[in-house]
Amino acid sequence: MSLSNPWFMAAVIGVLGVFHLEIISTFLNLAQFRHALPARLKAIFSDETVQKAGEYAGKSARLDVLRSAVSLAALLCFWWGGGFDWLQRWSASWGWSAVYTGVGVIGLLLLVQNLISLPFDAWDTFKIEAEYGFNRTTVGTFIGDRLKGLVLTALLGGPLLGLILWFFQTQVHAVLYTWLTVAGFSIVMAWLSPRLLMPLFLKFQPLADGPLREALLALAARLNFPVVDVSVVDGSRRSSKANAFLSGFGKNKRIALFDTLIEKHSQAELEAILAHEIGHHKCRHVPQQLVLGLLESGLMFYLLHLALQSSAFFQAFGVTGQPLGLGLVLFSIIYQPASLLLGMLGSALSRRHEFQADAFARQACGSEPLMAGLQKLSLDHLTHPNPHALTVWLHYSHPPIGQRLAALEP
DSSP states (O other): OOTTOHHHHHHHHHHHHHHHHHHHHHHHHHHGGGSOOOHHHHTTSOHHHHHHHHHHHHHHHHHHHHHHHHHHHHHHHHHHTTHHHHHHHHHHTTOOOHHHHHHHHHHHHHHHHHHHHHHHHHHIIIIIIHHTTOBOOOHHHHHHHHHHHHHHIIIIIHHHHHHHHHHHHHOTTHHHHHHHHHHHHHHHHHHHIIIIIGGGTSOEEEOOSSHHHHHHHHHHHHTTOOEEEEEEEOGGGTBSOOOEEEEOSTTOEEEEEEHHHHHHSOHHHHHHHHHHHHHHHHTTHHHHHHHHHHHHHHHHHHHHHHHHTOHHHHHTTTOOSOOHHHHHHHHHHHTHHHHHHHHHHHHHHHHHHHHHHHHHHHHHHOHHHHHHHHHHHHHHTTOOSSOOHHHHHHHOSSOOHHHHHHHHOO
């Protein structure tokens, strides 16, 4: 490792820069609670609600900062203490092929990362979320979810990772083959996830016959949106927070409503929320986001190809040789700033899409039901009523509630 190595300087500046940018964003966002709300929001958020939301945001932010600081400290100590070179020499002694060694190294580091994050996840779930009445997850469910996640990661991610490593080890056009493979995998998972994977974590039941089911199906028919099923998801088993989503392709689309959403919202509000989700499909937001994701992955794999060809890249992390699997891990470190910037572009596009879906729902159901539903969701979730612009740019895939209500006003 040397200060004259541009890869080393880029990695250090990138890692520390992203960390400090997040800290600045957090402080600015929390400071927003001290500012007076616009008149539109004052009518929605009482002083008591704003105070409670500020306390909730503050405790969540402090935990996130501590989590990031611990992860950063562990990374820097391991990196600057020669840990990556030790890991390279140790994994080389396994006697496995480059592909199997790479999968093993990446899997091991992901497991360590999960173990470091585990106590913070538990504190967030059983302390902070529980304190504000959100958590309904039992210890058994918490542990089961994480074990299932690890198993699925191994079963699905392991073979995909092995194929990616094999491409980069053996193929001249590895970037193209890897990009096409990941694109195909993403499309298959979009179809497979709601059918096979999500039911491993959530229970789906058909919405009972009655006025609500009839109204939702009638709305879908009126909007020329083919739906084969309306399901209720037992989200209340984990959290009191509500959600809804659509899944499927072509004429096999499915509506899924969390039971907490049905409990807290009127039929008119649920229709407006469904119209919003249908708006995403009608405006072709899903393929747009998919194309953006594919373009980003193509750029990422090209940059990865350049990094893996450079001995200076590995030397920046104190690694002798050019181990393929470890190279992917090191690249994920140096790629953080680019990932953040591209994520900001994706979030900006997503916020634009939310405005468009809101406009579609307004035309379908009028402004009042959706505005009432959004207000209720914000209050129930203790959403930040007036977040700082930097935080919005960095992390918000949805516009702040004030901007959405302003756009919906007749």
